[in-house]
Structure formats: C-alpha cells, structure tokens
Amino acid sequence: MDIAPLLVESGLSLIDAYRRLEQTGLGILLMRDADGRLSRTVTDGDLRRAILAGAELGADLASLPRVVPTTVSAEVTAEAAMALMNAKLIDHLPVVGDGGQPIDLLLRRDLDTRILLSSPHMSRLELDYVTEAFDTNWIAPLGPNVDAFERELADHVGIGHAAALASGTAAIHLALNLLGVGPGDTVFCSTLTFVASANPILYQ
Secondary structure (H helix, E strand, O other): OOOHHHEEEOOOEHHHHHHHHHHHOOOEEEEEOOOOOEEEEEEHHHHHHHHHOOOOOOOEHHHOOOOOOOOEOOOOOHHHHHHHHHHHOOOEEEEEOOOOOEEEEEEHHHHOOOOOOOOOOOOHHHHHHHHHHHHHOOOOOOOHHHHHHHHHHHHHHOOOOOOOOOOHHHHHHHHHHHHOOOOOOOOOOOOOOOHHHHHHHHHO
C-alpha cells in the first residue's frame, strides 16, 4: 500500500487532518515525529473527541493526547495481525521498520475472512442438467428445464404461475414494477449487499 498520503506531521491542524482523512478514505492517518518515527495514529474518533473536549479546529495534532501506537514489523503473519487487531479492537495496523518509521498499513478488510455473497455449488445433478442443456442446444433463451422449474416452483408455493429470471436484480426490478413503485416511494434495502440490490429501486 502507498502510505504517503497517510503520513502527517504534528504541526498539521485538526481541520486539515479531517480533510486528509476525507481525501484518503481509509479512516486513519500516521503521525510522525521529527525523526520520521511513528508517534501515533490519528482517526476520526481521535479528532472528534478532541473537539468535544474543547480543542479548536485550528489546533495542531501535537495537542492530541499522547498514545503509544499498536504496531507490527514487516515479518508479521496475517493470522498474527488479525489476532492483534481483534485483541485491541482496531481495524488498522501500522507496519514499522527497524527504526520505527511507518512503512505499510494493514487493514482488517484485507485480512479478515470474507463473507461471500453467493458462492456457487455444483453437484453431480447440476452438472448433468448443464450438460443436457448443451447437448440438446437449449441454452438460450429458455428450454424444457426452465419451463419445468417454473411449473414445479409454482406448484410448490401454490400459485398459478412463476417466472424464472436471469438474475436477482431482474427479479427485484420486476417485483418493484408489478408493485407500481415510482418516484417518491420509500423502499427498504438491505445494507449487507452490493449495488445491484439498490439499482432496481433507482431504475423505478
């Protein structure tokens, strides 16, 4: 990671530190002393607490309380870094060189176990159906497997008809369209998702 934009000196004002946090978007700055060593980390929370305690926006970072930063060396393993982040309840972990100078920054989001949105699973049965679709040339637009799936799904839930669509996004879009959702309506959307869940709302 290029940490140059995150490096700040103690003379930087609180308001300029806020601006730098906004520009970098990582939620942390690395403050160095006169010898280039990491003296502390600066987060949005640090700045907010200082202002609530009466600090002026023009005050410099040297006015922040002294804290010993939690750091690791370049040899740290991902497992050890995650364990330290968990123990300290932090999401950023500066990496320092032998002289204490910041050389990298580890982020929890890069090290933590990912929550997969939709990991595929193909058993023998699915593979057989895919092979059958290719063998019979029923690849697009529909075919007997899709027709059968729609009929069986409709029977299973006790309705007259069902429509299989190409994606969940298309299904949400169709549902919103059938409900008559339009400008000015309020639509709730999950936050643990990606933009395709919100896009059909914007389409409407």
